[in-house]
Amino acid sequence: MSAHDDPNDGQFEMFENPAGAAIWPNPGTNARALLDRLMSGERITQPDFKQSWRLAAYAGDLRELGWPVQSEPVSYPHANRPIARYFLSAKAIAAARSGQGGAA
Template sequence: MTTTPRNENPQLALGGFGNGTATTRAFSFPDPATVKGAVLADLLAGRRITHLDCWREHGSSRLAHHAFKLRELGWPIRTDEIHVPTSDGRKAMIGEYSLPAETIRDAGVRGQHFIKAARRRA
């Protein structure tokens, strides 16, 4: 018997979002006062963020770890590889993290309230 990794099947027992109706996805929210909370707020706001963004805005160089932990909470965070210039003119490939638009929609009003709570703490 094989098992599906949690980040590919985020069915957590938390109920629905938004208007109180159940959705096909359920997510857990971290503490909005944490870096994980700030990262999730960025992603719920539709941002695509990199490690440099996380370092500059939240003082953490561990964006991959925060994304990993958020995936454990049911958030289907995407990682796309992008090319960026380096300080010596070469190109480097880095990860850019985002949430699918349907996930942001599914988070609904609860997601918007979470963004506000995380921004108040920043």
């Protein structure tokens, strides 16, 4: 990833699809289960996501639907390298809620 692709550099927000315009995944899917948790403000790692061992894939699915899912590396016990923790910014959550008439 180049510096121009870094979603944490501040400029990325100017070009991303606002969460209020994102497409909601179908209810009952793992992508929707992840989104529901992210919309509550939760920051989620793979060990926290008991539904499936494909958390990164569902985060990618949400990104393809226009959700500005962010990730950050975190240390995890017994892991040889950092793992990803996924989240939505408070701004993205507020935008999504306003786009849904306040519903999460």
